[in-house]
Amino acid sequence: MSTLPTGVLVLVVGPSGVGKDTLIEGARKALEGDGRFSFVRRLVTRPADAGFEDHVSLEAAEFAAAAAAGRFALSWRAHGLDYALPIGVDTDLALGRVVIANISRHAVGAALARYPRCRIVEISAEISLRAERLARRGREDRDQIAARLAREGAILPEGVAPLVIDNSSSAAAGIAAFAMALRAIAGE
Numbered sequence: 001m002s003t004l005p006t007g008v009l010v011l012v013v014g015p016s017g018v019g020k021d022t023l024i025e026g027a028r029k030a031l032e033g034d035g036r037f038s039f040v041r042r043l044v045t046r047p048a049d050a051g052f053e054d055h056v057s058l059e060a061a062e063f064a065a066a067a068a069a070g071r072f073a074l075s076w077r078a079h080g081l082d083y084a085l086p087i088g089v090d091t092d093l094a095l096g097r098v099v100i101a102n103i104s105r106h107a108v109g110a111a112l113a114r115y116p117r118c119r120i121v122e123i124s125a126e127i128s129l130r131a132e133r134l135a136r137r138g139r140e141d142r143d144q145i146a147a148r149l150a151r152e153g154a155i156l157p158e159g160v161a162p163l164v165i166d167n168s169s170s171a172a173a174g175i176a177a178f179a180m181a182l183r184a185i186a187g188e
């Protein structure tokens with residue numbers, strides 16, 4: 001009897017402004033055409049925002065209906081918004097792919113409970129850099145940026161050791177390190 005391939009879900013976590021979306025988008029471009037990887041497009045109750053993360057934008061009622069219909073692989077709430085990964089994640093994992101998703105630090109426990117083959121990649125950068133970056137990004141107002149900087153992370157479940165990628169220097173360096181980590185995970 002042959003066993004089905006099982007992929008790996010890469011959970012990209014870290015505080016706001018650290019560069020998660022930048023590294024994910026950069027790695028997506030660097031690895032374009034390599035069928036081993038699948039980059040998840042999240043569903044968020046935030047209006048579509050050109051120039052930022054390319055997410056699927058849902059109204060709150062649409063989000064609730066999709067959740068009730070079982071269309072999400074994982075969902076969580078943060079910053080007054082609802083976020084989800086689509087159920088297509090399950091198909092990509094069944095096909096043996098390395099699936100990359102940006103999730104809340106508070107959703108790691110639930111992700112691990114559902115998907116035992118997870119790797120946690122934590123992106124890091126000092127708070128002063130994050131503050132500058134969020135101001136430059138300009139997606140949130142001053143109060144929202146202050147709340148994001150003050151937001152507490154979650155303690156990772158016991159025994160879970162994240163791979164930490166420092167994004168304190170250039171975005172190009174952070175992207176190269178992240179893409180290299182993904183290639184290593186795919187080769188394991």
Ligand SMILES: Nc1ncnc2c1ncn2[C@@H]1O[C@H](COP(=O)(O)OP(=O)(O)O)[C@@H](O)[C@H]1O
Binds near residue numbers: 014015023170174
């Ligand atoms: N290494 C870096 N150096 C300078 N600016 C960066 C770097 N990484 C990301 N940025 C910028 O910082 C801002 C926040 O990055 P983003 O990827 O949106 O972070 P996150 O998704 O973790 O909140 C964006 O404007 C992005 O262009």
Ligand SMILES: O=P(O)(O)OC[C@H]1O[C@H](OP(=O)(O)OP(=O)(O)O)[C@H](O)[C@@H]1O
Binds near residue numbers: 015016017021102104
């Ligand atoms: O619980 P936390 O680990 O703090 O994360 C909360 C949420 O914020 C981030 O998304 P979002 O794109 O809204 O924010 P960001 O790009 O500023 O991190 C992250 O991907 C989570 O969905």
